[in-house]
Amino acid sequence: MIDITFPDGTVRQYENGTTPMAIAKSISEGLAKKILVCKVNDQIWDLQRSIYSSASLQLFSWEDKEGKATYWHSSAHLMAEALEAIYPGVKFGIGPALDQGFYYDVDLRGNTLQNEDLVKLEKKMLELASRNNEYKRQEISKEDALLYFTEKGDEYKVELINELEDGTITLYSQGNFIDLCRGPHIPNTGYIKAIKLTSIAGAYWRGDQSRQQLTRIYGISFPKQKDLDDYLLMLEEAKKRDHRKLGKELEIFTFDDDVGPGMPLWLPNGGVLIEQLERLAKKTEFDAGYHRVRSPHVAKESMYLKSGHLPYYQDSMFPPMEIDGQKFYLKAMNCPHHHKIFDAVPRSYKDLPLRLAEYGTCYRYEQSGELFGLMRVRSLQMNDAHIYCTREQFGDEFRAVNEMYLKYFNIFGIDKYVMRFSTHDPAKLGQKYIDDAILWKETEDMVRNVLIESNIPYVEVPDEAAFYGPKIDVQIWSAIGREFTLATNQVDFAQGKRFDLKFTTPTNDTQQPLIIHRAPLGTHERFIGFLIEHYAGNFPTWLAPVQATLLPISDKHLDYAKKLLQEFKKSEIRCTIDDRSEKIGKKIRDAELKKIPYMLIIGDKEQESNALSVRKKGSGDSGSVPASDVIASIKAESDAIFN
RNA sequence: GCCGAUGUAGCUCAGUUGGCCAGAGCUACUGAUUUGUAAUCAGUGGGUCGGGGGUUCGAAUCCCUCCAUCGGCUCCA
Numbered sequence: 001m002i003d004i005t006f007p008d009g010t011v012r013q014y015e016n017g018t019t020p021m022a023i024a025k026s027i028s029e030g031l032a033k034k035i036l037v038c039k040v041n042d043q044i045w046d047l048q049r050s051i052y053s054s055a056s057l058q059l060f061s062w063e064d065k066e067g068k069a070t071y072w073h074s075s076a077h078l079m080a081e082a083l084e085a086i087y088p089g090v091k092f093g094i095g096p097a098l099d100q101g102f103y104y105d106v107d108l109r110g111n112t113l114q115n116e117d118l119v120k121l122e123k124k125m126l127e128l129a130s131r132n133n134e135y136k137r138q139e140i141s142k143e144d145a146l147l148y149f150t151e152k153g154d155e156y157k158v159e160l161i162n163e164l165e166d167g168t169i170t171l172y173s174q175g176n177f178i179d180l181c182r183g184p185h186i187p188n189t190g191y192i193k194a195i196k197l198t199s200i201a202g203a204y205w206r207g208d209q210s211r212q213q214l215t216r217i218y219g220i221s222f223p224k225q226k227d228l229d230d231y232l233l234m235l236e237e238a239k240k241r242d243h244r245k246l247g248k249e250l251e252i253f254t255f256d257d258d259v260g261p262g263m264p265l266w267l268p269n270g271g272v273l274i275e276q277l278e279r280l281a282k283k284t285e286f287d288a289g290y291h292r293v294r295s296p297h298v299a300k301e302s303m304y305l306k307s308g309h310l311p312y313y314q315d316s317m318f319p320p321m322e323i324d325g326q327k328f329y330l331k332a333m334n335c336p337h338h339h340k341i342f343d344a345v346p347r348s349y350k351d352l353p354l355r356l357a358e359y360g361t362c363y364r365y366e367q368s369g370e371l372f373g374l375m376r377v378r379s380l381q382m383n384d385a386h387i388y389c390t391r392e393q394f395g396d397e398f399r400a401v402n403e404m405y406l407k408y409f410n411i412f413g414i415d416k417y418v419m420r421f422s423t424h425d426p427a428k429l430g431q432k433y434i435d436d437a438i439l440w441k442e443t444e445d446m447v448r449n450v451l452i453e454s455n456i457p458y459v460e461v462p463d464e465a466a467f468y469g470p471k472i473d474v475q476i477w478s479a480i481g482r483e484f485t486l487a488t489n490q491v492d493f494a495q496g497k498r499f500d501l502k503f504t505t506p507t508n509d510t511q512q513p514l515i516i517h518r519a520p521l522g523t524h525e526r527f528i529g530f531l532i533e534h535y536a537g538n539f540p541t542w543l544a545p546v547q548a549t550l551l552p553i554s555d556k557h558l559d560y561a562k563k564l565l566q567e568f569k570k571s572e573i574r575c576t577i578d579d580r581s582e583k584i585g586k587k588i589r590d591a592e593l594k595k596i597p598y599m600l601i602i603g604d605k606e607q608e609s610n611a612l613s614v615r616k617k618g619s620g621d622s623g624s625v626p627a628s629d630v631i632a633s634i635k636a637e638s639d640a641i642f643n
Numbered sequence: 644g645c646c647g648a649u650g651u652a653g654c655u656c657a658g659u660u661g662g663c664c665a666g667a668g669c670u671a672c673u674g675a676u677u678u679g680u681a682a683u684c685a686g687u688g689g690g691u692c693g694g695g696g697g698u699u700c701g702a703a704u705c706c707c708u709c710c711a712u713c714g715g716c717u718c719c720a
Contacts, residue, residue, distance in 0.1 A: 103715095112647075201715030202646025209717050213646055216715065244713095248654080257693080257711060313720055333720060367644055367718065368711095376719085466720070485719085517720095554677040581677065589681035603679055613680080621680055 003054040014051075021047040021187065024059055034061040036186045037070040044070075046137055046184040062223055072097035074135060074185045075125075075192055075221040076104045081177035082124035083217075087111055091154045092179065093205055093214050100481070101220030105203050107156065108215050118197040118217070125195050132190035133175040137183055145169040145180065156205065156214075194228035195221045241479040243532035244373040250537050250595065252528070252545070253374060262371040262378030264525060269545035272574065273528050274381075276543050278359055281383050281521055283642050284407070288400060290355040290385055295337035297361055301327035307336040308498055312467075318365050334360035335492075335517060338386040339499040342513075347503040352513060353393050357385035359524070374529030375484055383521035388501070388513040394443070394491075399450050401489055401518045405474070406454065408520050411641060412534065417486065419456055420473045421447060422464035433467055434494045443491045443514075444470045468494030479533040486530060490517040538617065541597045542638040548598035548630075550577040550612075551587040557602045564602070564612070564627055571635045592617060598634060 001013045004023060014023060020040065024032040024047070038045050039058040044066065051057075060067040076095035083090050083106060093105030113121075140148075142161060148171075149157040157180050161169060172181040174189055186192075196219060203216035222228045239245065247253050252270040259265060266274060282292070301320060304310040310317075313332065320327040331337065338356045347354065361381050370376055389397045409415070423444050424433045433440070447470050451458050458472070465471060469491035476486045492515040495501075502510040521527050531539070541547050548568065552561045561577050568575035576596075578587045584601060591599045601613040611624045 115648080199714050200647060203716045204645075207717070209645070213716075215646075218715080255712085261711070309720070316718085316720075335720090364720085369644065369646095369716080370718065371712090468720095480714095488720095490720090551680090553679055556677070581675095583676095583678050583683060584680060585678090586682050587680090592681055599680080601680065605679085615680060 002051065004051070005054075005056040007056075007058050017050045017052055019048050019050055020045065020057060020059065023057065031059070035059045036061055036067040036191065037184050039066070044184055046135070047187055048134075049137060049184070069097040070184060071186055071191065071223070072102040072221065074189070075195070075219065076102040077135070077172065077174060077177065077179055077181070077185065078125050078129060078189055078192060078221075079121065079197070079217065079219060080104050080106070080179060081128055081175055082121055084177055085128070086121065086124055089153075091156055093156045093203075094160075095179075098218075101198065101218060103216050103218045105205070105214040105216045107212065113200050113215060113217070115200070118200065121217075122195050122197050122219075125192070128175060129189040129192040129195075131175065132188045134188045135172055135174045135185035137185075138171045138173065139168045140171060142166055142169050145171065148178070149180065191223060192221050193223055194225045195219060196228055196232065238479045238481070241533045241536045242373075243375075243479070243529040246532050246537040247374065247529075250532075250545075252532065260378070261368065262366060262376070264374055264377060264379070270528065272545040273531070273539075273543060274524050277383075277521060277524065277527065280411070280641060281357075281359070284404060285355075285357045285385065288355070288404060289353075290357040293338065293341050293356045293358050295331070295334060295341070295358060295360065297331055297363070298328050299331055299337065301329060303336050303340070304329055306498060307339070307495065308467075309333065309336070316364050316366070318363050330363040331360070332362050332364050334358055334362065334382065334384045335386060335495060335515075336499070338384075339495060339501060339515075342386075342388050342501055343499060347388075347501075347513075349390065349503055349505050349511075352503060353387055353389035353397050354513075355385060355387045360384045372478075372482070374525045374532075375478055375482070377523075377525045380523040380525045382523045383519050383527070385518055387516040387518065388496075388503075389516070390503075390511070391442075391514060394514050394516075395446050395450070397516055398446060398489075398491070399453075401516060401520070402450050402454055402456075402472075404518075405487065405489070405520045406456075412531065414476075414534065416476070418475045419451065419458035420464070420475055420485075421451060421458045421460045422466075422471050422473065423460060423462050424465040424470065425463040428463070432463075433465065434469070436493065439493050440470070443493070447472065447491065466490055466492070468492040476530055478529070484526060484530075485522070486526060487520045487522045488517070489520070491515075492517055537595045539595070539597075541634065542641045544574070544595075544597050546574050546576050546594065546596045547638060548573060548575045548600055548634055549591050549594075549596045550575065551584060551591065551599055551601045552577075552579070553584050553601065553603035555581055557604075557607055560607045561602050564600075567627065567631055568634075571631050573631065573634050573638070588615065598630075600630065 002016050003011050004014055005011050020038040021032060024035050035047060037060050038047060040051060041055045062068060062071065073096065076097065080092055080095055087108060089109060091107040091109070095102065095104030142164065145161050146158060149161060161180060170181060170183055171178055172183055172185055198218045198220060201216045202213045204213055205211045220231065222231065250269060251267045252273065253264045253266050255264060301310065317332045318330045320329050341356055342354060359381050363379050366376055366378055387397050424440050426437065429435045429437055471488060471490035473485045474487040475483055477483055496512040496515055501513055503513055505511050550561045550565060552558050558579055565575055565577050588599055595617065597617050599615040601615060606612055606624060610627055612627050612630050613624050614622045614630060616622060
């Protein structure tokens with residue numbers, strides 16, 4: 001007999017060699033039906049695999065992320081089986097589970113897949129699933145595994161096996177399909193009830209651009225058709241928030257063939273968003289003691305040689321233009337310019353911390369395949385600033401920057417994000433990283449402490465720091481689930497040296513400042529792209545391109561409406577008037593579609609009493625209000641953020 | 644940059660196997676209507692069918708090429 005310890009601490013005795021599935025059945029049939037996979041002594045484990053010694057046991061169902069991951073991984077195997085059935089001789093790369101679904105990389109040996117083929121593949125998968133074939137675990141020697149896959153002619157698997165440690169290797173099979181796999185898997189294919197293969201894409205073998213490109217097939221599967229339907233519905237809803245779609249509909253930005261890829265044109269509505277964001281940033285930065293500076297869009301090669309950017313980032317910059325025998329580059333970052341501004345006059349410790357801010361315009365040559373709406377562009381404007389400070393001031397400055405981030409997140413109601421804290425690898429000092437072990441330790445500790453003190457959830461990513469210091473990136477997701485860095489906050493103790501920046505200390509020595517790069521609002525492009533999706537186009541009043549629209553019931557009320565429009569404009573409210581001779585229902589519908597926060601209806605009643613009938617977007621008619629009150633309240637609502 | 648797909652009016656889309664002046668709805672404009680909380684009616688305008696080249700008596704439709712976009716990969720200071 002062996003002892004099995006459950007997560008709640010209870011211990012029960014079972015026969016030696018029992019399986020997790022048998023244990024589950026002994027507890028209840030319902031539980032046994034629900035579970036997909038388990039953990040035995042912290043090792044993820046198949047339900048039918050025997051246990052030969054006392055152990056702890058944790059069971060996972062579809063509700064757990066371990067359950068879902070296993071389910072999708074097994075689905076990937078099922079897809080591979082279907083592929084092999086339809087296209088004999090295909091070779092397989094890897095087929096893991098994702099956060100949402102799974103994929104398999106395959107070498108179709110010259111065959112191409114069309115979307116129609118995916119439907120065929122789905123059908124085949126469902127057919128194979130309905131056979132309830134068991135996922136069977138099998139341990140074999142490395143030699144036998146190599147022999148099997150070499151005979152099968154699957155060089156990808158052979159490559160993978162060669163990299164595994166010597167000893168036993170596990171294979172999993174279901175039906176006629178055998179795959180190299182660590183496992184575990186769900187009990188049988190019958191658990192997979194609903195399948196949707198979502199897309200086909202190219203993917204380099206092992207993510208290496210120089211190697212064979214395989215076909216990656218993405219899919220997702222569910223235990224119930226209803227779950228799949230819900231998922232597809234959710235995707236449809238997400239698409240409606242897509243900033244590329246809303247940006248066009250709401251006339252915020254556009255791209256034009258003649259202007260060039262990745263270079264957005266901001267329409268007047270987008271212009272308002274930019275103005276408002278800058279207004280917020282400038283106010284916030286003024287209050288925090290920043291100075292505004294300005295720098296040109298072009299700079300000489302020598303500066304980027306000095307900054308050290310050129311050797312590393314030339315590929316990401318537009319090629320140089322030559323004038324008077326000199327090379328000039330479009331600027332891809334603002335830091336060197338700001339360093340030059342720091343260096344323009346002699347600095348004393350009394351000037352520090354010196355905070356230089358600029359909504360700087362940059363140009364980056366992003367690869368053509370990487371462009372993505374407003375989220376990844378070639379011309380961009382950054383909410384940039386550089387803080388020059390002493391080591392003693394660093395902690396306070398970094399903390400203040402962090403508080404600014406949180407203030408913004410609060411204003412915009414941003415709660416779905418992850419802070420990535422990137423640190424260095426001490427083994428790579430002097431190679432990938434500036435060789436100053438003490439400063440690395442000091443600054444990383446300080447950054448970590450600030451995060452902990454502020455109670456901010458974060459993930460620490462070793463060996464991802466910039467060459468000049470640790471950094472924090474704020475990761476967000478677009479409506480279609482792609483991940484982006486929204487904002488960045490970086491410590492820099494290298495550029496000061498490269499530019500020979502210095503300040504005079506109280507004891508009349510010279511010292512080098514530490515530098516903080518920070519961009520809490522990222523770039524206008526990415527931030528507005530994000531905001532469009534975040535608000536689904538329903539901007540708060542202070543941001544809304546058009547804050548209110550006057551809707552006269554009939555032409556009789558036009559003159560009064562026009563008079564009111566002037567009043568709104570005097571109060572700097574962005575207001576329009578719908579002077580078409582349409583019915584009020586139509587005017588309201590159009591205003592709703594334009595997502596204007598306030599619809600102000602004017603009929604006889606309102607005209608007589610100098611009032612407006614207020615209809616707030618989304619909440620319907622809220623009755624007649626004196627016109628001056630409406631103006632005052634909209635004004636107050638849109639200014640509150642700046643006070 | 645790589646793999647795959649797509650490109651028809653301002654927007655969303657139809658256009659059968661190549662064949663009369665390329666269509667619809669919405670938008671815009673004009674007129675009628677004068678309307679009370681999500682679509683009044685009628686008329687009109689609007690297209691180098693992404694660009695270029697080719698095959699053909701004839702191309703939106705077939706072929707080549709370039710451009711752009713979309714889904715991924717790679718990259719991301």
